[in-house]
Amino acid sequence: MTISPDHFLNELLGYQKTAALKAAIELDLFSALAAEDGDLGQVSERTGTSERGIRIVCDYLTVQGFLEKENGRHRITPSSQTFLTRASPAYMGGIIDFLASPEMISLWLADPASFVRKGGAEGLANIAPDNPIWVKFARAMVPFVAPIAATISTEIAGWPIQPKRVLDIAAGHGLFGISLAQAIPSLEVTAVDWPAVLTIACENASAAGVAKRYRTISGSAFDVDWGGGYDIVLLTNFLHHFDRATCINLLSRAHRAISTGGRVLAVEMVPNDDRVTPPFPAMFAYMMLGSTPSGDAYTASDLEDMGRQAGFSRILFKTAEPTPETLVWFET
Amino acid sequence: MTISPDHFLNELLGYQKTAALKAAIELDLFSALAAEDGDLGQVSERTGTSERGIRIVCDYLTVQGFLEKENGRHRITPSSQTFLTRASPAYMGGIIDFLASPEMISLWLADPASFVRKGGAEGLANIAPDNPIWVKFARAMVPFVAPIAATISTEIAGWPIQPKRVLDIAAGHGLFGISLAQAIPSLEVTAVDWPAVLTIACENASAAGVAKRYRTISGSAFDVDWGGGYDIVLLTNFLHHFDRATCINLLSRAHRAISTGGRVLAVEMVPNDDRVTPPFPAMFAYMMLGSTPSGDAYTASDLEDMGRQAGFSRILFKTAEPTPETLVWFET
Numbered sequence: 075m076t077i078s079p080d081h082f083l084n085e086l087l088g089y090q091k092t093a094a095l096k097a098a099i100e101l102d103l104f105s106a107l108a109a110e111d112g113d114l115g116q117v118s119e120r121t122g123t124s125e126r127g128i129r130i131v132c133d134y135l136t137v138q139g140f141l142e143k144e145n146g147r148h149r150i151t152p153s154s155q156t157f158l159t160r161a162s163p164a165y166m167g168g169i170i171d172f173l174a175s176p177e178m179i180s181l182w183l184a185d186p187a188s189f190v191r192k193g194g195a196e197g198l199a200n201i202a203p204d205n206p207i208w209v210k211f212a213r214a215m216v217p218f219v220a221p222i223a224a225t226i227s228t229e230i231a232g233w234p235i236q237p238k239r240v241l242d243i244a245a246g247h248g249l250f251g252i253s254l255a256q257a258i259p260s261l262e263v264t265a266v267d268w269p270a271v272l273t274i275a276c277e278n279a280s281a282a283g284v285a286k287r288y289r290t291i292s293g294s295a296f297d298v299d300w301g302g303g304y305d306i307v308l309l310t311n312f313l314h315h316f317d318r319a320t321c322i323n324l325l326s327r328a329h330r331a332i333s334t335g336g337r338v339l340a341v342e343m344v345p346n347d348d349r350v351t352p353p354f355p356a357m358f359a360y361m362m363l364g365s366t367p368s369g370d371a372y373t374a375s376d377l378e379d380m381g382r383q384a385g386f387s388r389i390l391f392k393t394a395e396p397t398p399e400t401l402v403w404f405e406t
Numbered sequence: 407m408t409i410s411p412d413h414f415l416n417e418l419l420g421y422q423k424t425a426a427l428k429a430a431i432e433l434d435l436f437s438a439l440a441a442e443d444g445d446l447g448q449v450s451e452r453t454g455t456s457e458r459g460i461r462i463v464c465d466y467l468t469v470q471g472f473l474e475k476e477n478g479r480h481r482i483t484p485s486s487q488t489f490l491t492r493a494s495p496a497y498m499g500g501i502i503d504f505l506a507s508p509e510m511i512s513l514w515l516a517d518p519a520s521f522v523r524k525g526g527a528e529g530l531a532n533i534a535p536d537n538p539i540w541v542k543f544a545r546a547m548v549p550f551v552a553p554i555a556a557t558i559s560t561e562i563a564g565w566p567i568q569p570k571r572v573l574d575i576a577a578g579h580g581l582f583g584i585s586l587a588q589a590i591p592s593l594e595v596t597a598v599d600w601p602a603v604l605t606i607a608c609e610n611a612s613a614a615g616v617a618k619r620y621r622t623i624s625g626s627a628f629d630v631d632w633g634g635g636y637d638i639v640l641l642t643n644f645l646h647h648f649d650r651a652t653c654i655n656l657l658s659r660a661h662r663a664i665s666t667g668g669r670v671l672a673v674e675m676v677p678n679d680d681r682v683t684p685p686f687p688a689m690f691a692y693m694m695l696g697s698t699p700s701g702d703a704y705t706a707s708d709l710e711d712m713g714r715q716a717g718f719s720r721i722l723f724k725t726a727e728p729t730p731e732t733l734v735w736f737e738t
Contacts, residue, residue, distance in 0.1 A: 154414075156409050350468040360422065361419075
């Protein structure tokens with residue numbers, strides 16, 4: 075292995091990569107490059123930017139692997155075409171509104187040593203429930219979760235006995251429940267979340283044509299009555315925000331809320347037991363360290379243990395490829 | 407090529423990498439891991455941090471390639487040992503004080519689309535000459551430039567006729583001139599920079615035992631009289647802050663300040679003509695876009711052209727390996 079400071083310098087300047095992608099997406103640069111076939115003069119006109127700025131940022135994005143430069147012309151890569159041009163159905167650029175929001179950036183960069191010292195951060199938990207960041211979150215993360223929601227609803231729609239009542243805890247954008255309601259015509263969803271966020275979920279339910287089968291319960295999942303008799307309780311991207319005891323408590327409540335034969339489905343970032351592979355689930359623990367008081371990325375054995383303590387007898391794992399997430403089924 | 411959003415997500419979260427390295431260096435985590443042989447309980451005690459925070463950040467730094475994890479124990483890589491433990495003579499951690507300072511981070515992340523639109527940023531130029539950021543810069547960048555300064559002084563000390571008078575424009579930490587004065591006992595250095603920064607240069611000159619041969623001229627290089635009759639004028643990491651016309655003007659002034667047979671030495675990040683290789687010099691243009699009104703990374707043909715317009719007849723390039731910089735000699 076070569077001994078070199080290059081990797082350190084490159085990663086230390088990570089914030090400049092964030093900035094370049096944020097700028098490119100805000101300016102819709104990838105769409106412009108596709109439309110103008112890499113003619114930077116026209117790209118600069120279309121995006122309302124200086125030729126100098128566009129030239130330098132396109133060279134930088136080439137070094138970073140988002141563009142390719144041949145004979146002086148910048149072309150977008152297939153992955154950039156798929157995920158970063160607005161006309162693409164898989165467009166993901168909108169996640170900058172949450173993942174690269176000033177709120178998130180400040181959580182990490184204001185004093186990063188402090189959350190290592192304390193073992194957690196006040197994080198987003200100290201932001202009021204009606205803060206616009208939660209609306210940003212609900213809107214911005216849709217492209218990331220849509221493929222997982224589709225995988226889940228296809229699977230469940232194929233069951234011999236289809237579920238009728240689904241509870242979606244911390245529904246956010248509502249996509250998991252809405253996708254199920256679209257796949258199963260008789261299914262009713264009850265979504266729990268803060269009022270401002272439920273507005274987004276209801277908008278999405280209307281747009282999906284399932285508003286009549288979409289009920290909401292406003293408030294914190296920790297405070298409101300969940301009701302009972304559900305065939306499925308969804309805990310999607312929720313457990314990782316909390317410590318082990320809180321997760322067991324949530325799973326126990328979910329256990330009490332299901333009907334006989336009902337199940338709980340968690341969607342989680344699940345690292346291997348070594349906790350350093352695969353990369354995204356492994357890095358996710360750090361994302362929770364910087365943005366929650368005591369969240370974590372739980373391994374399969376962590377989740378099995380929590381599930382058993384909450385009264386479940388079978389805990390099944392299924393990767394949600396190509397996404398880095400795992401479906402975790404808790405059965406009685 | 408696989409079509410995947412992973413690279414986008416990973417680079418978009420670049421600011422979290424900056425944060426992890428900043429935290430690790432502030433906590434002197436790499437030294438602690440070396441001293442405690444990866445025992446995280448003792449590392450957490452030594453660094454005054456929570457075990458949970460240390461565990462998660464060490465797993466993250468493993469995913470990022472700064473540590474290796476085997477049998478549950480984190481060990482530092484040879485590069486981390488060399489550049490990130492404080493006892494190492496090549497320790498480079500201090501550069502976080504400039505490269506990951508709140509001032510720099512804010513330049514990039516406050517509104518990155520704006521500098522692409524405008525083709526430049528007010529940047530550090532709008533920070534007053536006596537701002538502490540310049541002192542941070544002068545102190546923090548020493549480990550980065552020290553190997554280049556050593557290479558240069560070894561080369562010049564081997565010349566058949568040794569230079570006697572050197573002018574160091576925008577001397578900063580002063581390392582280039584000081585290193586020459588150490589290598590050549592009769593050499594006298596005149597350093598130009600803002601007063602607060604010259605304090606650092608003078609400290610460094612004293613520590614190096616060359617204070618008696620170290621003169622200073624306080625003020626902006628654009629305002630003060632440079633004097634004349636120098637054997638060498640140093641323009642190290644300076645030209646890239648300015649547009650082409652300003653560079654020609656600076657080189658012309660340097661030309662007038664040298665004696666017959668004198669030379670000008672610039673140290674620059676010089677990308678290839680394609681402007682996207684090698685990675686560091688290519689990315690450097692973007693660093694100038696975000697932090698200066700009209701700076702750039704100039705190619706060899708750019709620099710040759712500027713040199714000729716300033717009256718030089720020979721312009722010679724020499725890489726300063728293993729650093730990403732290039733020595734550019736301007737000769738009459």
